[in-house]
Amino acid sequence: xxxxxxxxxxxxxxxxxxxxxxxxxxxxxxxxxxxxxxxxxxxxxxxxxxxxxxxxxxxxxxxxxxxxxxxxxxxxxxxxxxxxxxxxxxxxxxxxxxxxxxxxxxxx
Numbered sequence: 001x002x003x004x005x006x007x008x009x010x011x012x013x014x015x016x017x018x019x020x021x022x023x024x025x026x027x028x029x030x031x032x033x034x035x036x037x038x039x040x041x042x043x044x045x046x047x048x049x050x051x052x053x054x055x056x057x058x059x060x061x062x063x064x065x066x067x068x069x070x071x072x073x074x075x076x077x078x079x080x081x082x083x084x085x086x087x088x089x090x091x092x093x094x095x096x097x098x099x100x101x102x103x104x105x106x107x108x
Contacts, residue, residue, distance in 0.1 A: 007048075010041040017042070080104075 017027045017038065024042070028035035080089040080100075091100055 007041075007045065011045055013038065014042050014045055 013031075013033070017024065020027055022030070024039050025035045027033070028038050077093075078091040080091065089100065089103065091097075
């Protein structure tokens with residue numbers, strides 16, 4: 001899981017910390033480490049582990065204009081179904097797409 005040399009080193013340190021039963025602050029003090037850096041690496045490595053366990057899937061999404069009665073074009077609402085999370089996101093024409101991007105990033 002830890003792919004860079006730094007991540008591998010910190011994964012070993014995190015393993016020793018967890019085995020010690022000490023708080024982050026005490027372990028860092030005893031080992032000459034910065035407690036904030038230790039906490040950051042622990043958070044990062046846990047997040048990577050969670051991401052690695054999630055099923056990965058790519059679904060292509062195509063939004064096509066639909067012609068209405070008066071010959072004008074509009075886009076019908078799009079429903080994104082995220083089966084892995086049992087969630088649906090409805091994206092309407094005036095939806096904040098940046099918000100949708102952040103939401104999908106957070107879920108995936």
